Amino acid sequence: MRLNSAYYERILAEYQLTEESLVSIEDIRKFPFTTKADIQTYNKEFLCQPLSRITDIVSTSGTSGAPVSFYLTDNDLERLAINESKSLSIAGIHREDIVQLTTTSDRLFMAGIAYVLGLRKIGASLLRVGPGLPDLQWKLIKEHQTTVLIAVPSFILKMLEYAEKNQIDPSATSVTKIICIGEPIRNQDFSLNVLGQKITDKWPIHLYSTYASTEMATAFTECHAGKGGHHLPELVFAEVVDQQDEPVPPGTSGELVITTLGIEGMPLLRFKTGDICQYHLSLCECGRTTLRLGPLQGRKNQMIKYKGTTLYPPALTELLHELDYISAYYSEVVTDEMGLDCIKIYVAGNEKDADLISRIKEHFQARIRVTPDILVTTTQEINAIKMSFNFRKPVDFIDHRTTL
Template identity: 50%
Template sequence: MEFHPFIEKSSTQEIKTIQEEKLQKLLAYLEGNSPFYQRLFTENNINIAEIRTLEDLQKIPTTSKNDLQQHNHDFFCISPDKIVDYSTTSGTLGDPVTFGLSDGDLERLAYNEAISFACAGIQKGDVVQMITTIDKRFMAGLAYFLGLRKMGASVVRMGPGIPELQWDSIFRYKPKYLITVPSFLLKMIDYAEKHGLDYKNSSVYGAVCIGESIKNQDFTDNILSQKIKEKWNIKLFSTYASTEMSTAFTECEFQIGGHHHPELIITEILDDDGNVVKESESGELTITTLGVEAIPLLRFKTGDIVKAHYEPCQCGRNTMRLGPVIGRKQQMIKYKGTTLYPPAMNDILNDFNNILCYQIVIQSNEIGLDEIIIKVSTEQENENFVNEVRDHFRAKLRVSPKIEVIDFDILSKTVFNPNSRKPITFIDLR
């Protein structure tokens, strides 16, 4: 099977034509099977026969995470006996949502990951170590496994954490690629250095990075990836995906954004009024899934603020590419007249080598304004350190948040909560 689909190198007009054919099939499927969208079409007098082009999508209202949380059951288009797997969203914002996948959905998920990994350069026969959970109703871990199996790679299912076991596995099975949260690579490097492991000459060529950003908006390495590469010269590939999309955007070897797979998903980038933004502007990623049987989504607002890039890529794909997520719409902070998103604060905190872990807490003060509290654990507790962090915030973001130094044993328990798939570095109490 070919994992470099023909459609990705087609002209933009051919891509649009194929997407419009798939859109019409999706609309007919939703009208026949989705209680939620049947109601949406009726209440808004939408005749699906009139939705013929991608531009016509604007005639249909968007769907939000709130809709999914409140009417979860009404989004299912298949009967329970056709569901092969139950997954839930990670619940970064609000209650997790249940997603069922049919046999066909799992096949589509495997195809999506296979073409995404192929985009990053993984090939048949490569050994790949998964440093991610495959249980706890986590769709991504299962998707990675199915995709790697589909493309003929060998998988080492290690699961997250425990640097000692990860290194044991690397020296034993010689993986070429790792799939991991990038900040964990720093823990692995730290362990290797403390235990005298020759990690720089290991078999690892690259890591597919999930859950955290490793790039600035201009595609240069951000502080986190700089810190990894200073110590360990491996390739780091960005990805962007979510349970709701059942589709990933992964970088190719030229590393200038995650490539769109147009046969699997339609993307729109919208401003606050729901209009499509101009080409160089950022907005909220809004997606329509193609080929999903259990819970297809139409004009679903992801909550992620992104910028798309359309200039041709040297890899020959003519698909749109997504830059790093600027922030989540709901996590936007207005602080003393400045608009901020958590990723910008993460970059500043990742800059400090002596911060062991941190958590950003946003709350409203008594007059309803946003307040930022940065909780940090550090090896050197002194007045100078706190001032240094504050000065860094002032210089980079022009804000000066409150900084609290907290004992590592206490803070690490809330940051690395065993029930969470990702480190909890941001808490919004507003």
């Protein structure tokens, strides 16, 4: 019966590392990183348990490459329950709450089962409604006096559109908070971003952001202060590193690297998440002293270096989202003849082309101090391009770089 991973056995032997190599927490830096590609290539070699001990098998979404499987023992499910109950408790959820889950709890989706187990541990009542169906969501809110929604923020916008058309007043319902998953709702200074603002303009409600991934099986969830997701240090060891793999100081962007703690099935050592974010160590308004993770800025492999500035596609989308005088847009990054990243923004609007271009350029200059190329076209053309990738949803950003 194997109780360690064939992959790490091989890698640690290669680096001449043993368990004695890890005495103090700083020693972790002697250990090599694990990348998404490593897990994709050697997926089953990461497994530390015989299949007879595996209780649940989940899978990553595959939005950044081939999906990988994660194997959980019964103890891992208990750890997941502890993680989610602690995490949702940070957001103030308690046993009196009636929680409506608007995301799937199947399809090999780890977060779904985490919410179910975590809420059960808290003792809250759970309505597993699943994704979509705004009419049913509102109906069940009314019927069961739901107090908390767990939702993807852009789905909340859909629910609000439905509410508007059907004379439902969200503020008159029993819902008092929304746990927002999958999409950031804040800017780096913790103010609400356009998405967060759009929701609260129509529904003045408290939004709590949570960030998690299948690989770390741990969530970083905001307290009522909304100043970044609180770290659960007993479940995951977190590092934030720069491009040279050196640790960055608080408030500086870097890649989140995690080492899972207490996992039996598929533990990971120094896993590079590819997620770029900033961390904060100052005392939180809630009194917690744990590290807090700011909103995700983007994926490391989508980083754009443009005229001396480093930025990520979500920042471009966010800036364009703010412009109510454009009717459609998408941005594109290409490699120019010098081998450098070049940003092109395609827009449509009702103003004269030259006016539109200068207004957008001024906006970019003021906000990120660089101005991309702005190209004016029609809404129809933009929408056709955005849908032409055969993805499940329209894209706002297209990466055409040849040298990634």
